[in-house]
Amino acid sequence: xxxxxxxxxxxWAKINADVLRSMENPRRAYWITFFICxxxxxxxxxxxxxxxxxxxxxxxxxxxxMWDMYIATxxxxxxxxxxxxxxxxxxxxxxxxxxxxxxxxxxxxxxFSLMTAGFFPMIHLGRVWNLYWVLPYVSDRGHWxxxxxxxxxxxxxxxxxxxxxxLFLFIGMIPDLAICRDNARGWxxxxxxxxxxxxxxxxxxxxxxxxxxxxxxxFLIPLAVSVHSIVSSDxxxxxxxxxxxxxxxxYFVAGALYSGCAAIITLFVMLRYYFRFEEYxxxxxxxxxxxxxxxxxxxxxxxxxxxxxxxWYGHDIYAKELLIAKATGPYAWIFWTMLFCGMVVPFxxxxxxxxRHMPTxxxxxxxxxxxxxxxxxxxVAPTLSMAHDPHQWYIEWPSIVQWAIVFGSFGWFGLxxxxxxxxxxxxxxxxxxxxxxxxxxxxxxxxxKEYSRRASDRKGAGGTPELKGA
Amino acid sequence: MSKRYRIKxxxxxxxxxxxxxxxxRHSKVPGVSIDDVKLNSPIEHPEIEEVLGERPVHxxxxxxxxxxxxxxxxxxxxxSAQATFLVQPQGGKPVIPLPSNFVLVYEMLIFFGVWTxxxxxxxxxxLFRKRxxxxxxxxxxxxxxxxxxxxxxxxxxxxxxxxxxxxxxIREEEIQ
Numbered sequence: 001x002x003x004x005x006x007x008x009x010x011x012w013a014k015i016n017a018d019v020l021r022s023m024e025n026p027r028r029a030y031w032i033t034f035f036i037c038x039x040x041x042x043x044x045x046x047x048x049x050x051x052x053x054x055x056x057x058x059x060x061x062x063x064x065x066m067w068d069m070y071i072a073t074x075x076x077x078x079x080x081x082x083x084x085x086x087x088x089x090x091x092x093x094x095x096x097x098x099x100x101x102x103x104x105x106x107x108x109x110x111x112f113s114l115m116t117a118g119f120f121p122m123i124h125l126g127r128v129w130n131l132y133w134v135l136p137y138v139s140d141r142g143h144w145x146x147x148x149x150x151x152x153x154x155x156x157x158x159x160x161x162x163x164x165x166x167l168f169l170f171i172g173m174i175p176d177l178a179i180c181r182d183n184a185r186g187w188x189x190x191x192x193x194x195x196x197x198x199x200x201x202x203x204x205x206x207x208x209x210x211x212x213x214x215x216x217x218x219f220l221i222p223l224a225v226s227v228h229s230i231v232s233s234d235x236x237x238x239x240x241x242x243x244x245x246x247x248x249x250x251y252f253v254a255g256a257l258y259s260g261c262a263a264i265i266t267l268f269v270m271l272r273y274y275f276r277f278e279e280y281x282x283x284x285x286x287x288x289x290x291x292x293x294x295x296x297x298x299x300x301x302x303x304x305x306x307x308x309x310x311x312w313y314g315h316d317i318y319a320k321e322l323l324i325a326k327a328t329g330p331y332a333w334i335f336w337t338m339l340f341c342g343m344v345v346p347f348x349x350x351x352x353x354x355x356r357h358m359p360t361x362x363x364x365x366x367x368x369x370x371x372x373x374x375x376x377x378x379x380v381a382p383t384l385s386m387a388h389d390p391h392q393w394y395i396e397w398p399s400i401v402q403w404a405i406v407f408g409s410f411g412w413f414g415l416x417x418x419x420x421x422x423x424x425x426x427x428x429x430x431x432x433x434x435x436x437x438x439x440x441x442x443x444x445x446x447x448x449k450e451y452s453r454r455a456s457d458r459k460g461a462g463g464t465p466e467l468k469g470a
Numbered sequence: 471m472s473k474r475y476r477i478k479x480x481x482x483x484x485x486x487x488x489x490x491x492x493x494x495r496h497s498k499v500p501g502v503s504i505d506d507v508k509l510n511s512p513i514e515h516p517e518i519e520e521v522l523g524e525r526p527v528h529x530x531x532x533x534x535x536x537x538x539x540x541x542x543x544x545x546x547x548x549x550s551a552q553a554t555f556l557v558q559p560q561g562g563k564p565v566i567p568l569p570s571n572f573v574l575v576y577e578m579l580i581f582f583g584v585w586t587x588x589x590x591x592x593x594x595x596x597l598f599r600k601r602x603x604x605x606x607x608x609x610x611x612x613x614x615x616x617x618x619x620x621x622x623x624x625x626x627x628x629x630x631x632x633x634x635x636x637x638x639x640i641r642e643e644e645i646q
Contacts, residue, residue: 012512012612136551144551148570156574160581167588175610182607197597201609203509203519205595210514211527212591216584223580230573433612434513437484 003284005098006432008439010279015432019176019425020183022275030274030418037414044408047401048123056126060399064384069398070124071234072376073406076259077117077413078158078231079252079372083260084110084165085224087289088172089217097438098288100431101280105271105421106264107169112416114162116409121154123405150233157230161223168216174199175209175430191423228252235379241318242326242383247310251303255375258300258342261293262368267417269362271426280427283356290355297346297368304343318388326382330395334374341371473644475625478510478604478617479632480639484518487614490635491521494618499627502620510606510615518614529590536586537579544578545571604641613638619645 051058061068084107091099122128134155138144145152178199181192199205229249236248245251268289272281311319326335345367348354355361385395398406420426481487487509495504504523511518519525549566592598609615616637620628629640 016611136547138551138554142554144554147548147552147574148567153570153573153577156577156581160577160584164580164584167584171588171591179610182610197592198599198601199597200601200605201510201512202596203511203515203522204525205597206511206514207519207525207527208529208591208595210516211529212587215530215533215587219580219584219587223577223584226573226576226580233573430513437513 003287004282004439005284005288006101006282006435006439007279008436008443010436012433012436015280015429015436016179016183018277018279019427019429020180022277022426023180023422023424026274026422027276030422033270033274033414034418037411037418040411041408041415042411043404044406044411047404047408051123051126051401051405052128058399058401060396060402061124062396064387064392064394065381065396067124067380067384068396069377069380069402069406070120072373072380073409074117074120074124075231075252075376075379076373077113077120077409078228079256079259079376080263081110081113081117081161081165081260082224082228082253082256083113083264084108084169085220086257086260086292087264088168089220089224092213092217093221097435098285100435101277101282101427102264102268102285102289103431104169104172104424104428105267105417105426106260107165107172108417108420108424108426109260109263109267110165111162111169112413112420114158114165115416116413118158118162119409119412150230150237153230154234157223157227161227164216164220164223168213168220170195171209171212171216172428173424175201176425176428179429180425188423224256225253228256235383240383240387241316242311242322243379244316244319245307245310247303247307251300251307254296254300254303255372258293258296259369259372261289261296262365262372265289265293265361265365266369269358269365271421272358275421275426277427280432286358286361287352287355290349290361293365293368294346294349297342297349301343301346304339318386322382322386325386326378329382329386331378331382331385335378338371338374338378341367342375345371472622474619474621475642476604476617476619476645477625477628477632477640477642478606478615479629479637480606480608480613480615480641481635481637482613483636484515484614486635486637487616488518488521490616490632490637491518493631493635495521495523499620499624499631501624502618502628506619508617510609510617512610512612512614515614527594529587529594532590532594533583533587536590537583539586540579540582541575543582544575547578548574603643606639606641 059068059070061070084103087099087106088103088110091103121134122131125131134145134152136145136147136152136156174196177192177196178201181189181196184192229252232248232252235243236245238244265286268281268286271277308323311323314320326332345364348360348364354364386393479490481490491504491507491509493499494502494507504521507522509515509518509522548571552566552571604615604617606613606615616632618628625642632640
């Protein structure tokens with residue numbers, strides 16, 4: 001028997017009540033996580049102040065390791081941002097309605113991941129105050145930024161993606177903000193009144209809303225692909241061994257979708273527990289998310305193997321030497337952990353028993369993202385350690401300052417996310433109502449068809465129709 | 471001159487609301503046209519909206535305009551910025567490199583397309599208005615509202631039509 005994604009008999013008033021209640025009284029675990037995130041952020045702020053006052057030397061960033069953990073983390077967070085695009089935009093276009101109870105927090109993840117990623121180029125610069133140099137403006141000498149540079153492309157792409165994903169998140173929330181407005185009191189009511197923009201659910205508003213949301217989704221999908229392709233260009237446009245790889249853009253996009261899906265599973269389990277969302281974030285929806293993640297994991301695995309094979313059979317001796325060094329050198333434990341967690345662990349997602357067990361899914365999703373983080377590290381660091389000039393070969397590990405800032409970035413992301421789910425509905429109420437409405441109608445239609453089929457069978461047999469619970 | 475009213479009926483049964491709209495569409499209430507009808511619904515409801523007839527949405531045209539502007543502006547902006555390098559030696563590289571500009575123009579196309587869509591949605595959806603006396607919070611919960619503008623002569627007929635279709639509540643206001 002096929003398990004239902006959601007109970008279609010659930011009352012609409014209950015949907016409103018459950019989601020609105022989640023914004024009022026989460027479990028204690030929510031507050032514990034909240035304060036842990038603040039503590040993590042405090043670590044990062046302290047480290048950044050120290051780095052700012054002392055200089056970049058405290059990070060261990062030095063020739064040839066000019067890029068390191070900061071850039072790996074930047075790529076990681078950009079990748080994470082693909083969750084919302086996948087779950088919301090792609091599944092919206094293909095009418096996969098099981099996404100409806102979980103897409104809101106995935107969209108929020110997209111926005112907050114980008115906001116977190118945006119910090120790293122600034123931190124990495126050292127001279128934070130010169131960040132505006134990448135913006136397209138003319139300097140007092142009449143010079144513009146170098147538009148041929150992938151770093152400038154990054155600035156364009158990420159700012160476009162950030163603004164588009166924020167608008168996508170906001171537009172999708174307007175009907176829910178109107179529900180919040182109608183049910184809230186005090187300061188919350190004032191905020192929701194402003195943010196809901198006078199939404200009354202008129203047919204004109206819904207018609208425009210439907211079209212707008214679809215158009216935004218259509219823009220967001222190629223945008224997401226372009227953003228991570230451009231991030232891959234930061235590496236692939238160079239001639240460094242291990243970076244100058246044709247398959248980098250799809251490899252990056254697959255990795256991004258992979259880490260985004262894994263993060264959705266992590267947050268799915270957490271929100272389900274914190275807000276008692278068992279009726280909305282159901283096991284059936286988790287199963288579908290897990291299967292999707294498994295499929296993407298296999299794509300990522302394939303692209304990894306392709307990259308290894310093309311390096312192995314290619315004629316670039318530097319790239320081949322680097323590949324051997326990755327598997328046998330000082331970074332080998334990271335390399336093999338990455339491969340194990342990214343290629344072997346996802347097979348747990350193919351086992352139904354594991355897919356239906358939330359704690360297992362939580363651990364698996366963390367391992368998958370560990371693999372994705374290591375993947376980014378393995379892209380950035382080994383190439384710099386073993387570039388073309390053997391005189392420059394040097395292994396360098398990040399200092400505690402880098403660790404603290406990276407650690408804190410997870411706190412910052414967590415904090416933004418936790419504040420969001422407390423202030424805004426983390427489950428889309430109107431979309432869940434639609435899902436329930438259409439499924440209920442489908443059940444009734446099927447029951448009516450079954451009834452008429454049995455009736456005609458009985459008539460043929462000369463009896464009277466009988467149907468229980470039609 | 472007869473007074474004109476705005477009458478709103480709330481239904482909990484969507485099929486009944488659909489039937490009431492069909493009756494109006496088929497001129498069961500003389501003098502009231504389907505064009506005078508508006509809906510308030512808690513969910514997207516394309517099936518019920520079909521009864522209202524074809525009502526155009528102009529947002530895609532504006533989106534196309536915005537995206538086209540992004541494309542043209544993006545290219546001209548980059549090309550004019552790069553043209554300042556005409557006075558400098560380029561070492562054989564093109565002054566206006568098309569492959570790298572393509573990436574940025576693509577981003578600008580999306581950037582302007584997205585923002586135009588957003589502003590078009592804001593201005594074409596009848597937002598930023600007072601909700602009015604007829605607004606019911608139940609519409610954001612689980613009821614559907616049918617609003618009709620009609621003359622005094624049709625007021626009672628409309629109300630009885632709504633009652634026939636089991637409306638839960640009827641509200642009205644005089645249009646100034």
